[in-house]
Amino acid sequence: MGRVIAHVTIRNVIDPTKELHCDALVDTGATMLTLPTRWRERLGTFPHCQKVNMQVATQERVETEVCGPAEIQIEGFRPVMGEICFLDMKGENGEPEPLVGYITLEQSGAAVDSLGHRLIRVPYDLK
């Protein structure tokens, strides 16, 4: 399918002065927006954080921390309220790679255009 990268802005809802911008890999196999643990301090204190045991792509189970609420905005899409999963990431070149998961995509009304390698807007489907 190729890689789809999206620019994301994340803001702590309770302390909006704390925000960060990053490029994140769109990963429809991931659940939520996933950031490296070491970036957590840049977003300040969240009212709710919970240790969650999750399975990662390598099938390993790892301890992560899910914090929120945060305002998450994928560039070109509306900001949404959600949670962030903080995980000790090991990138290919030592650089961690944030992930945009399917919950964030669905909330934002974004879908992957696998031919155009981009995100496109989709209307909500009332099934």
Next chain:
Amino acid sequence: MPKLSLRDLDVRGKRVLVRVDFNVPIEVRGHKIRVMDDTRIRESLPTINYLREHGAKTILMSHFGRPKGRPVEKYSLRPIGEYLHSLIHQPVIFSHDTIGEVPQKIVEHMENGDVALLENVRFQPGEEANDPEFAKALAELGDLYVNDAFGAAHRAHASTVGITKFMQKSAMGLLMEKELKHLRDGLEKPAKPFVVILGGAKVSDKIGVLKALMEKADTILIGGAMANTFLKAEGIPVGASRVEPDKVDLARELLDLAKERSVKFLVPIDVVEADEIRAGANMRNTSRLSPRHGISDEWQAVDIGAATVALYQEEIAKAETVLWNGPMGVFEIPEFGEGTIAIAEAMAQSGATTIIGGGDSVTAVKQAGLADKMTFISTGGGASLELLEGKELSGVAALTEKE
């Protein structure tokens, strides 16, 4: 006076606070939480989807378990929010707090069509105490209020009653409407013969319902442990069966009342008795019960017997309307569940209007795979009993009247 319905509200662009009943049974398996019976969640979908379709900002609130006014992780609604996501195919924004800054910020960011779920209202001591301060804090999150939690409508709590004092308009949701249509309006003048089947553990829980239904029913069939108290009132030995000794006189009064009103009031003519209440216990069908031949000493009734099943089946077959509340025996143990299942099957085959009034009989009907054969299955146990008693439910009484 009729109450306002969700359909009477202009919800587009409005923040609509919806009290739902997501108090569903779950099972924790490793890291996953499985919803064992999602009926209550599914039954609230018509209201949720109506609001999404009409461009409302839907803020759901519910209780879950009995956390007694403090946060208890196992009673968090978060997994239920995730489950709802899978049903509506749209993320449900979860607020870890029920009131305060967190839900306020979340609601501020909502757009038309979005759905949010607040954390368990019973994490707050003000919920069950119907505290006006808590009710007001909840009310501040919405412009309109909809009560769709039939199962909690008999309780005067902050999210079911108190909140309505702080909302301009409070209406009933589509599930609430459906429940009232079948259990209140539908049974006001039921097609005759009207057969009522009552079971369960205690006579004391059903006194009001029994008295109220004697005004309308042609036949009342009794099962479950409550039948033992009636058997004792008729002078039949009940062995070690569960009885409410202080309700024997009342049972006698109820039997007399039925005679007075010409209601056919049937109690088991035989039972299945067991030496213990556990799977694999020794069990047998008693002979025809009489004051001389009752349940054996040290043994207890665990189900209605074969002759009773046949008698009850015959009555159900003649009915035009059948209402059932409460199992006929200890149906959680499959060996003791045959009478309960037989009643469910008789109802399914009857061709009558069949109404299951909530509680364990709903579980029994589902276990028998007969849910789709019934006319209506209520989502509320206690609420349906109160409604059948003829009481007005506090959560309904508090809603805005139609002009």
